[in-house]
Amino acid sequence: MQQIELMAPAGNFESLQAALDNGANSIYFGVEQLNMRARATINFTLDDLPEISKRCKAKNVRTYLTLNTIIYDHDLSIVKTLINKAKEADITAVIAMDQAVIASAREVGMEVHISTQINITNVETVKFYALFADTMVLSRELSLRQVKKITEAIEKEQIKGPSGKLVEIEVFGHGALCMAVSGKCYMSLHSQNSSANRGACKQNCRKKYTVIDQETGFEMELDNEYIMSPKDLCTIDILDEVAESGIKVLKIEGRGRAPEYVARVIKCYRDAIDSLENNTYNKEKVVSWMQELEKVYNRGFWNGYYLGQKLGEWSKGSGSHATQKKVYIGKGVHFYTKAKIGEFKIDAYDVSIGDTILITGPTTGAQEMEVNEMLVNDEKLTIGSKGDTVTIPLDFRIRPSDKLYKIVENKVEA
Amino acid sequence: MVVITLQRNKCIGCNYCVELAPNQFQMSKKDGKSVLLHSKDKKGFFTLKSNDDVIFDDCDKASKACPVKIISVKSI
Ligand code: SF4
Numbered sequence: 001m002q003q004i005e006l007m008a009p010a011g012n013f014e015s016l017q018a019a020l021d022n023g024a025n026s027i028y029f030g031v032e033q034l035n036m037r038a039r040a041t042i043n044f045t046l047d048d049l050p051e052i053s054k055r056c057k058a059k060n061v062r063t064y065l066t067l068n069t070i071i072y073d074h075d076l077s078i079v080k081t082l083i084n085k086a087k088e089a090d091i092t093a094v095i096a097m098d099q100a101v102i103a104s105a106r107e108v109g110m111e112v113h114i115s116t117q118i119n120i121t122n123v124e125t126v127k128f129y130a131l132f133a134d135t136m137v138l139s140r141e142l143s144l145r146q147v148k149k150i151t152e153a154i155e156k157e158q159i160k161g162p163s164g165k166l167v168e169i170e171v172f173g174h175g176a177l178c179m180a181v182s183g184k185c186y187m188s189l190h191s192q193n194s195s196a197n198r199g200a201c202k203q204n205c206r207k208k209y210t211v212i213d214q215e216t217g218f219e220m221e222l223d224n225e226y227i228m229s230p231k232d233l234c235t236i237d238i239l240d241e242v243a244e245s246g247i248k249v250l251k252i253e254g255r256g257r258a259p260e261y262v263a264r265v266i267k268c269y270r271d272a273i274d275s276l277e278n279n280t281y282n283k284e285k286v287v288s289w290m291q292e293l294e295k296v297y298n299r300g301f302w303n304g305y306y307l308g309q310k311l312g313e314w315s316k317g318s319g320s321h322a323t324q325k326k327v328y329i330g331k332g333v334h335f336y337t338k339a340k341i342g343e344f345k346i347d348a349y350d351v352s353i354g355d356t357i358l359i360t361g362p363t364t365g366a367q368e369m370e371v372n373e374m375l376v377n378d379e380k381l382t383i384g385s386k387g388d389t390v391t392i393p394l395d396f397r398i399r400p401s402d403k404l405y406k407i408v409e410n411k412v413e414a
Numbered sequence: 415m416v417v418i419t420l421q422r423n424k425c426i427g428c429n430y431c432v433e434l435a436p437n438q439f440q441m442s443k444k445d446g447k448s449v450l451l452h453s454k455d456k457k458g459f460f461t462l463k464s465n466d467d468v469i470f471d472d473c474d475k476a477s478k479a480c481p482v483k484i485i486s487v488k489s490i
Contacts, residue, residue: 033426033446072429074441081445194481198428202481 004273005249007064007170008266010052012044014259017365020055022263023270026062027052028095030255031082034075035066035199046082049089062092068115070197071098079104086110093135102132111163113170116140117197123153126167134161135168135249140177143308144238144245147171151246168248173239174265174293175253177230177304178205205229206315229315234293234301237286239272242306254297259366260326260358261296268292295324325410326358332402333389342398343391350385351406357392361402368407369394416470418477420450420460421484430479435472438462450485 008019010029019027029052031044044052056063065086071079083094083104093111096102097118105112114120114129114136121139129136138147147169153159154167161167178185178201188202189195196202206229212219233253235242242250250273252265268289275281293301299315330346342359351357353374359367374392376384384390418438425447431439432448442449453460470489477485 072427072441072446074429074443075427075446077443078427078446188481192481193430193479195428198426198481200426200428200481 003277004243004247005062005168006173006266006269006273007249007251008262009175009252009255009257010262011255011257012259013048013051013362014360014365015255015257015262016052016055017363018259018263019266020059020061021365021367022266024061024266026064026092026249027056028064028066028251028255030066030199031086032078033199034069034071034078034082046085049085049091053089053091057090064093064095064113065091066095066115067101068095068097068117069199070195071100076100083108083110096133106132106162111135113137116172121146123150123157123159126150126154126169127157127159130159130161130167132162133167134163134165135170137170137172137251140172141305144241144306145308147247147306148245155246169246170249170251171242171245171247172233172304173235173242173250173252173269175232176299177233178203229299231300231302231313231315232298233304234290234298235303235306236268236272236289236293238303238306239269240276240281243273243276257297258326259360260368263366263368264292264296295322297322320410322410324407326405327408329357329404329406331404332359332361332364332398332400334400335394335398336391337397340394341391342394343389344404346384346386346388346390346404348386349406350383351390351404352383356407358405358407359394359398359402360405361399364396364398364402367394367396367398415490416464416467416473417488417490418450418453418462418464418469418473419486420448420453421458422447422450422455422460423458424482424484426482428481430481431476431485434476434479435469438469438473439476 005025007026007028008024010016010019010027016027029044031046053063067082079101087108087110093113094105095113095115097115102112112133114133116137119139120126120136121142126136151169159167185196187205191204192202194200194202210219254261272289275285297320300321302313327349329349329351330344333345334343353371355371357369357371371392374390376388376390427446429441432441438451440449440451450460450462453462473487477487
């Protein structure tokens with residue numbers, strides 16, 4: 001079995017660093033407006049490309065630029081600019097759905113990956129896009145059996161991309177699913193004029209809805225009102241079967257998620273992929289990975305369509321079912337390199353010995369640890385409160401204005 | 415007087431403002447974002463002050479349609 005590439009979301013430098021620190025093989029990210037998270041304020045800018053490329057190259061991590069919205073005429077020149085800049089910065093590939101983007105990328109010799117919005121569901125379509133692309137995401141609604149048929153055909157018929165290598169198949173491994181056809185949806189557009197296909201999804205399927213019979217006014221009784229909000233996809237418990245299907249890339253969703261989300265999910269899947277590789281993947285490990293994954297944002301988990309299930313499983317609420325949450329405590333002030341001690345200023349709440357803390361920052365990523373020792377205003381105390389300066393021994397470096405959080409239990413509604 | 419402001423850096427280039435107020439907005443071919451014609455830039459906020467009150471309605475429609483709510487239209 002060939003090693004699966006673990007692909008991580010990077011919405012900003014914090015998440016990028018978290019992905020790098022926790023074992024991602026590749027990252028995907030958006031720049032400016034033409035990507036599926038155009039609304040987010042956390043997108044990178046064109047000027048960030050060289051830094052993204054540099055940090056990833058140092059760790060031998062591949063970089064994919066998402067350019068996967070619908071494209072209008074007035075976008076064509078920015079598409080070219082983005083692709084040229086990406087090429088200049090030596091970004092590995094462009095993730096595309098529009099033919100104009102595919103053509104522009106091929107023109108300058110950039111590797112192309114076909115995004116899920118193209119909805120590839122059969123091997124003839126794989127053959128067609130193999131003229132332009134080396135990696136393809138299959139439609140989300142395929143079962144693993146169907147995926148396997150496609151990967152076997154690629155092997156048997158030697159379907160190769162422009163690079164001369166066999167086409168690689170990518171699937172979603174973990175994260176939010178929506179009820180739309182593989183990323184194409186008109187719901188936000190119809191209700192709020194905000195096109196998901198331009199990266200402006202308002203997530204209004206995540207709400208409660210009631211079904212009313214217009215003639216009688218009768219309200220349908222639904223035992224779960226979140227009828228359009230599927231649970232999150234999770235494949236860590238079926239990763240052996242996913243790997244068996246012959247896929248090469250496992251994509252983790254979540255460019256809008258916090259860095260600690262990226263850190264934890266990537267860490268679990270890294271561990272799971274490595275366990276498959278060295279034959280130590282087992283039920284006990286799955287249980288502990290699931291517990292870890294439940295700690296961060298999720299709407300409840302299911303296996304998606306991979307095992308042939310056709311009807312969705314719906315989420316029980318609008319928000320997260322995460323078992324943990326973070327509480328803001330303060331900011332980083334200084335790092336004493338020799339002594340390996342971090343100094344923090346507490347702005348809110350308090351921190352005690354025994355607490356699990358999280359430190360995030362653009363270069364620090366997302367680092368979690370337990371506090372075993374600390375000084376509060378240069379005194380050995382067990383609790384630091386608002387206004388205090390605390391120093392904590394750390395085995396990683398922090399930077400001024402990194403954010404300090406405390407991880408606490410999150411009461412989840414049953 | 416009508417005062418229109420566009421917070422341009424947040425534009426996702428969806429083109430709705432141009433469809434609704436084509437005399438005031440145009441899509442830039444350079445960066446794919448909307449341009450508020452004849453406006454003045456102040457730290458990314460592009461403002462147009464006009465004595466022509468008839469432009470209010472179209473611009474107001476554009477402002478309501480903008481999915482990222484970056485157009486403001488005031489009549490003073
Ligand atoms: S409607 Fe808003 S987001 Fe769309 S092009 Fe105009 S200003 Fe930009």
